[in-house]
Amino acid sequence: MAVTEVKQRSPRQLATKFGLIAGIASIYFPVVGITERFNDRTIVDGVLQLGNAIFFVIALAAGYIVAKPRPLPGEEPEPPGPNALLYGALASAIAGLMTGLFVLLADSVNLRPVLISVTGGLIERLSYGGSAASAVLIMIMGGAALGALGAGLQLISTKLRRPVVIALGTALLISLTEPLLNAILREVLSQMGLKNNTSWLYEGGGLSVTGAILVLILTFAGMSWWTTRGSGVKAAYKQRPEQQRKMIKGGALLLAGLFLVYLPQILTSFLAEILGTVGLYILLGLGLNIVVGYAGLLDLGYVAFLAVGGYSTALFVSERSSLGWALPYWQVVPLTIIIATVIGVMIGAPVLRLRGDYLAIVTLGFGEIARVIVLSDWAAPTLGGAQGILGITAPEVFGVDLRDPQNLYYAILACVAIVAFISWRLSRSRVGRAWNAMREDEQVAEAMGVSIIGYKLLAFGTGAALGSLSGMFFAIKLGSVFPSSFNILVSINVLALIILGGMGSIPGVIVGSFVLVGLPELLREFGEFRLLIFGTVLVSLMLLKPEGLIPSRRRQAELHIEEVEEELFEKRADSDGPEPAVT
Amino acid sequence: MSLLEIKGMTKRFGGLTAVDQVDFHVDEGEIVGVIGPNGAGKTTVFNIVTGFYDIDEGEMTFDGGSLIGLKPNQVTKRGIARTFQAIRLFPAMTVLENAMVGQHCRTRAGLGGAIFKGPRTIAEEKKIREAARDALAFFGKRLSPVENELAGSLSYADRRRLEIARAMATEAKLLLLDEPAAGMNPGEKEGLVTLIGRLRDEKGYAVVLIEHDMPVVKGVSDRVTALDYGKKIAEGTYGEVAKNPRVIEAYLGARHEETA
Amino acid sequence: MRLALPERWSVQRIVQILLAALLLFVIFKGASATLSEGKFTAAAWKSLIVTGLALGGLYALIAMGYTLVYGILFIINFAHGEVFMSGALSTFFVARALNDSGFLNDQPVLSIGILLLFSMLVSTTIAVLLERIAYRPLRGSPRLVPLITAIGASLFLQNTFRGMFGAKVRAYPQIELLKGTVDIFGFVVGKSQLLVIAGAALLVVGLFFFIDRTKTGRAMRAVGEDKEIASLMGIDVDRVIVTTFAIGGMLAGAAGVLWAINFKQVDFFMGFVPGIKAFTAAVLGGIGNVVGAALGGLILGLLEAVAPALLLTGYDVPSPNQLKDVIAFSVLVFVLIFKPGGILGSDEPEKV
Known part of the structure; x- marks a missing residue:
């Protein structure tokens, strides 16, 4: 929205701020029971569960946001330097520290009577097999690594970043819709007379390792092609006569309907x-x-x-x-x-x-x-x-x-x-x-x-x-x-x-x-x-x-029209004063 | 009998009498300027005439029928359309659609028409579109070329113009313009004077305008009415009113310097 | 050319009057049938009135939050019911700990003080966070936007508390001192009810003084009149708004503990219905008006306690108490039909 803070913060302050927010978020998910429950859902078989994926996403996002260039109004955005990596890592390390401390606390004091989701099993899982103390270390280091990775996304060019982000998102989506897509896929395969073995894509309720790699590579390639060529395709479509465009649209609708x-x-x-x-x-x-x-x-x-x-x-x-x-x-x-x-x-x-x-x-x-x-x-x-x-x-x-x-x-x-x-x-x-x-x-x-x-x-x-x-x-x-x-x-x-x-x-x-x-x-x-x-x-x-x-x-217009309105207001202020009360 | 006839109009808000026993009339094809210091009750008169406020005392008739008790949309249907002091378009609708809304009270298609889109609805839609385009065309090259832009994206002066076009599209006989020159530069104000004159000469509208800008009032008004503290203090040609000592006092008087 | 009827007699007006007549008839008939049957003794009526007063006091406390925020920002803080719930539910664990250690009954007065403080702290924090995160960035956007945000925030808070503390209804520990009844002018009043009524009255009166006499109170009123002018006068508008949310939160937190003591149970969903009813109370009294909110709360509480017995029994409605919420919401609808400004509000037309 139009209200943006104009306060300038130093990168370290920013990193601390978003680190704290990310830390609170990382504690929030296990405390309300989401982590435990979502871990029943596989993202990549044997590698990643949904509950843990949330931590990764938070840590990545914290690094990404901290490293985002923040130009002063009217200035050109400066591309982030290597320092950004450091601050990204700092932010997510703070988040990791907070999560680790929470695990340590929950390990030493029984929180279960109050916070019903903080079970022994959860703590064990969050400690990744080791002791709670080692978990603190793992989380700080893992957080720092992910934060730096997230910040790294800001360093690479947009042409590279978009395909990466979209590939990750697509993999997540394809994995989550496994119950639907896997059933369709099996049916299609068997109707085509092929063996309905889909383990090359799906395994254990989520993507298999090969499937994950496949999806990531394919989407990345597809998106890279689109970012370089997409505008050309769009322009070609727009140049078609109205009649043809309507037909293309109608055809797409018909296909979807079928x-x-x-x-x-x-x-x-x-x-x-x-x-x-x-x-x-x-x-x-x-x-x-x-x-x-x-x-x-x-x-x-x-x-x-x-x-x-x-x-x-x-x-x-x-x-x-x-x-x-x-x-x-x-x-x-x-x-x-x-x-x-x-x-x-x-x-x-x-x-x-x-x-x-x-x-x-x-x-x-x-x-x-x-x-x-x-x-x-x-x-x-x-x-x-x-x-x-x-x-x-x-x-x-x-x-x-x-x-x-x-x-x-x-x-x-x-x-x-x-x-x-x-x-x-x-x-x-x-x-x-x-x-x-x-x-x-x-x-x-x-x-x-x-x-x-x-x-x-x-x-x-x-x-x-x-x-x-x-x-x-x-x-x-x-x-x-x-x-x-x-x-x-x-x-x-x-x-x-x-x-x-x-x-x-x-x-x-x-x-x-x-x-x-x-x-x-x-x-x-x-x-x-x-x-x-x-x-x-x-x-x-x-x-x-x-x-x-x-x-x-x-x-869309309605909700973004304020800027013009403000400009109008300023203009009005120069003219005759408005009549009070009833306008 | 005049087109709009107001006798003894009175409106109170709590203890404050915003409009006090005002008599006022507009003849067909006449341009009347309403002037007065801030808070004199000018806009309140508009709001009462157009049905936004109930009248407390007095009578008002338009084209021979009483306006009392009518809702704003009914007043519009009778043939009075207005603009607003703080421009109020439908910013997220296109310029053409804004004007098409003006045609609403002259057309009838309902749910059934919208869904089945029979020949009558199609013909009506065409009529709406044409009437709206006509209204836009009155402003030359200002509005017509941008008819598919969103109204919110127009320049300030064009918004004022579109407000007038939208009012014209209601096929009214009387236009009430609330400070149409506010926020315009001198060049645009001159254009506005010509435009209001054309409204009467080419389209036959009667116009009432509230305006603070005296050159504009002087330039267009056949007759001027001055209000102060809700009372009518003078009426006549611009020259007469401008010389009226009560008007001068109202504008320059010491008692207003405190409140201004 | 005046007609015999004043112009104000529009169709709307006539419908309103017919509706009012019908309503009065229904009320009168139901009430007289109930009273002539003599199913309820005088003592039963008195006890219903006391119940209503206690309930009304609680509604009044929560309604303050709605009315204060509305008076300043003109938004309905739909999540205010959750602010109330958050204090009540989280304080349960403190109360349980105090009860387990025996402190609760050894030092009942001190314990209640601790509970109130804790609950007020939690609710105030939540209210202030709400303002900071959910409402402040949306100032000046179309009216429905903050309202939708508020609904979202309400769902979020409800389910966060559910996730943290569980979905089950918890029995609130009872305080020995508050068991039993006292007799006041022939009314048999439960001691916990007495606490609720006295506590609510004290807090509401305190709020009146605060708004009327203190500098912050004056600043609040100034911001409610016109934010721009207030800020020109050197008032820190943001701070005043935060203060307003904080005060609303404090009162809601206090109401949370009193509610828990009175009804002896808490759960994550407890804020929803009292929230809407307190809003009803605020509208009934005239939203934006602090005295009105207190009055509206009392009237609504009394109506809710007495009306099902008084009206519905006369129509032989089985288990009339099930329909008490229907009565409360009908009050809201009828107020809005007949006097949208509320009892103490004005019905001036909207600015054109």
Whole structure:
């Protein structure tokens, strides 16, 4: 962001500062139990586990950041000298020292009664087989080495650095997605009539040593080629006529679509199930994206609409529901959507006059109300209390049973495609413009003729309808609904994935869902730290890249426009003084 | 009957009477300048007319219909559009999109239209685009060539111009301009004087402008109204108002030096 | 051309009035049904009121943090519930150690002092770190940005404490001295409740004095009015903001210990619901207004304790206490509908 510290620190002070931060981070991970749990996940078989990899990344990063050139404003950045290596090493050595001291402390005092994750096993593992005292030494030296290495990345040219960093990142990613990629790879190999032996790439739940080397070399080579030639390729693409570019884009989309259609054929049912879940979250994300991304209304109770969709489906479809009768699906679907929209508008109407941050809290309150009511004895006769509603019959569409995970996946995929199309159309329409205008400046939008209440309700209602659609799939998928499925964390999850991808961006929602829903489902180690990760993602994104990973062009501009504004302010100050209070 | 007719407009904030029994009118095709020291209640009058504040006492009619109780978007639909003293564009939308938002109140496509994009929606979208481009074209080569740039990236004077273009795109009859010359250099101010004149002569707008810059007020106004402490203290041609002792006192009087 | 109805009678206004009438009817009918059934004795009502007062005092203490920060920065420090939790949960281990050594019951007054100090220290640290790391770099960015950061920070803190101290609910050690009840004007008050009410009252009054009389308090008010002018007047705005967070943290920390003593259990999730409710209290009183937060806290606490019995029993709702959160949140919604500025706030229109 625009606020940067202008304070000049000496390199040694900087090294100490980042060393301390890195040290705190290195202690943090074992203390909250991440190190221990993540060590169940192999990165490179027999060489590196995920938990330990975190230490390495921290030490590397500390060195890298310390060595980063810090020019004074207006000065050319000076390339870092060999001294940078020294300071990088110093920073990570400090971090190593702190971690070592922590291990020493934990070895001599039993911290377990308070810090439940600091077990004997953890300490043993952190001591690398030796005594705790030797661990201190190892950590200082190892830290220094890694820190120098990280700083070294600053010394080499950008052309070399980018491929190195990206190769490391790719190796990590390919290793982490082992459960998915390995299954696909095996299937592809066996269908091609080859032996489905993948040990040249994967072993023991992560990359094998050969695999790691292979991936590193290939990505490095590929990226090196791209850094030298990439701009040429891009320029060539840009020079093509509009028509051709559209065709290339369309072709890519089509290929991706075909791949998604084909995917379940080669996946185990476990993976197909995860894919279905990701699809559901994409659906939810697209719905909330209209409310938050387009219209700028921060709705923290979005799960309520998922619940409305799920429960109304269950009530009308299940013969075991309290109604005692059941409707066919083709009647239930529109009915559910109508109910959800009406409820959305009813909730929205009183609170939409409020300022954005109030709205957030009120919707959060509504989400909680929904949960409390569903769980209460009062509503139990109708909604089944904690036992939920069972016996949701599987729908059939043209004789195809949707309960089957594969068929359900296709149904969800089709729904996602339709909803994404609708979102896209909306974003470039009169309605979309009105929403955008409202998000940027409510009062001015109103002065330009946009009915604020009307358009807020429209956004809220549309979001509610789409949310209930996901709820319906949710109920069908499980065959039952329980109140515990609809807790606040779902809302937070959806919000986090939208923000990660970039508010208002449709591809952002899709990527966000894969990263924040797919990955944790795939890697069960992540499961219990999911919320911790969400929290960290939200905070660091807002601090570093508020527009998200795949920003819509507008959003990016909106969040980086301050500089121009400041300049304006200065200009204004020279002119006539502004009228106070009301401007 | 005048286009805009205000009788006895009064607005209080707590104990402070920001606008006190103001009578005011604008005829069709007329340019009226509103002057007065800071805090005289000029912008508050705009805010009341455009529906941002409720009126406490008094009447206001536009084109024969009462404006009382209308929301800002309804006022715009009746045919009054405004600009803001501190420029308020939609900075992250393109120049063209900004102007297209102005067309909002003259068009109707809703959710269904957006999703299915039938012939009517397509035709309407075309109309919106054309009207917006027309409004931009009024500023010659200033805005049209950059219609796909983000509004936030425009120069200061161009932002002021785009605000006016956006107001024009609402197809209003009356434009309320709040300090359009603020922050402009002398050359740009001269251009603004010509431009406001063209607004009336070529497009037939009635214009009310709040302005501190006296040459600008003098250059464009058919009539000038002066406010001080929420009260109207003078009205007439620029020459008459400028000579009015109460106006001179309001601007130069000792009591204002403390508050200025 | 005035119509018979004043212009203010817009559709919105009419809907509001109808809604208010309906609400009053529902309340009246429920309450009268409950009272005519005579299911609750006078003693039962009195005990509910005492419960409500204690709860209200706690809400008031936490609400101060929201209202102080909002008064100065105009952001909702959504993570404030976690500030409260951090003090309460980490102090559990001190309390357990004191209990195991026997010190807790040998020197109960001193022990409570130690617990309060420790909890306030932890909460203050967390609050100040929050400001420094999460909020300060975001000053001046669009409003939703700090709010999202706050949600993230809240998740982060919750799960960090969970990771460190575990997910289980811990039974807070009990102090012998605080067992039993006393009789005050016919109200039977638990001794721990008495401690909570007295402690909360003392702290809140102390805060009033601080803001009203001290130089720092005046600086806080000045920064709330206008940061630029305050800094021109030689006030170190950053320091005032940190102080504000620190005071909010201190009060939340104190509330943490008092909460633990009153409800006898702590866990990592305990900050979430009280956090939202304290925010509700702050809004109810008029956010940004310190007296309002105290008042809002008390009213909310009383409502939450008394209303389920008074209103819902009349409608034969089974286990009405399950729905107390619904009542608390409904209060928030209704306040925002009828008087968005809160009881002591003003409803002036937003600046145009």
